[in-house]
Amino acid sequence: MSLALICLSHTPLMGFTEPAPGVRAEVEALLDRLRGFVAEFDPTLVVSFGPDHYNGFFYDLMPPFCLCLGARGVGDFDTQEGDFQVPEELASQLAQHVADRGVDIAISRAAELDHGAVQVPELLLGGIDRFPTLPVFVNGVAPPFVPMQRIRLLGEAVGDFLVGLDERVLVIGSGGLSHDPPVPRWASDTPQQHEFLLRGRHPTAQARQTRQQRTIDTGLAFARGEAEIADLNPDWDNAFLDVCASGDPGRFDAYRADEMTEVAGNSAHEVRSWVAAFSALRRAGAYRVVDRYYRAIPEWIAGFGCLTATTESEE
Numbered sequence: 001m002s003l004a005l006i007c008l009s010h011t012p013l014m015g016f017t018e019p020a021p022g023v024r025a026e027v028e029a030l031l032d033r034l035r036g037f038v039a040e041f042d043p044t045l046v047v048s049f050g051p052d053h054y055n056g057f058f059y060d061l062m063p064p065f066c067l068c069l070g071a072r073g074v075g076d077f078d079t080q081e082g083d084f085q086v087p088e089e090l091a092s093q094l095a096q097h098v099a100d101r102g103v104d105i106a107i108s109r110a111a112e113l114d115h116g117a118v119q120v121p122e123l124l125l126g127g128i129d130r131f132p133t134l135p136v137f138v139n140g141v142a143p144p145f146v147p148m149q150r151i152r153l154l155g156e157a158v159g160d161f162l163v164g165l166d167e168r169v170l171v172i173g174s175g176g177l178s179h180d181p182p183v184p185r186w187a188s189d190t191p192q193q194h195e196f197l198l199r200g201r202h203p204t205a206q207a208r209q210t211r212q213q214r215t216i217d218t219g220l221a222f223a224r225g226e227a228e229i230a231d232l233n234p235d236w237d238n239a240f241l242d243v244c245a246s247g248d249p250g251r252f253d254a255y256r257a258d259e260m261t262e263v264a265g266n267s268a269h270e271v272r273s274w275v276a277a278f279s280a281l282r283r284a285g286a287y288r289v290v291d292r293y294y295r296a297i298p299e300w301i302a303g304f305g306c307l308t309a310t311t312e313s314e315e
């Protein structure tokens, strides 16, 4: 067994809006390094924690997290549409292991997931069907949020399962950091939006296009300083990266959802994917951070960050 980790912000606006000069190249260089990291580690299995933004998980039934025994990408923002390669037997064993640990899991045998779960594996692995992958949905946009401790315990239970396998496991966390894109919200939206948040699966091409354009337009306005969304918060983001790098997942427990919304935006809760991923990694022993990147990228509505790490025994 050995474990490596990549946590990375996602943003579907990559490819739709152009950041300040040089930034795109900087991120491309980061992605090249990450692909090199994957090639060097040569994973035999991937565990991928990521959120959804009301493309697969809706308020008719919204779990705090869900182990996917089968999953497909819905193809929003031109991300890959189609099935993840999920090893079903191993996924069921993972579910049983986590349940035995007393973590109140949900499972899905037919999860639908959007760019939140698809973009990062697609960019880093060349597709969501290239490696045997255990996808784990972690709710990062739909209140109420369980205490961060529960996400840590989920990650630790997953990590303990991985430690018992004879595999090289790449653990991915997708999302964050501070950001407040125009994801529909129950609290602020109209009856029509409530209908969408309950029963919005499989929108028409036209409806998807309208929604995507709204996000693109918000990104452009935000870059001009004209959008009615929360600012990015680089200080908060860097402090969170420090906690991730500290090797002490217990420190995640101090994060409070209401404060996070306040200081880092309605989608900052996507860092829950990172919390799960780092908590899993730590179960394999002390870890070493290999790469760290951060830049606030308003055109992409993203406090855009990355950490990679390997367990020390991996040297």
Ligand SMILES: O=C(O)CCc1cccc(O)c1O
Residues within 6 Å of the ligand: 010, 011, 012, 013, 053, 116, 175, 176, 179, 181, 182, 183, 211, 212, 215, 267, 270, 300, 301, 302
């Ligand atoms: O329109 C949506 O569904 C939200 C899109 C979106 C934009 C920026 C950063 C993100 O993390 C994100 O998910």
Ligand SMILES: [Fe+2]
Residues within 6 Å of the ligand: 010, 051, 053, 116, 175, 176, 267, 270
């Ligand atoms: Fe997101």
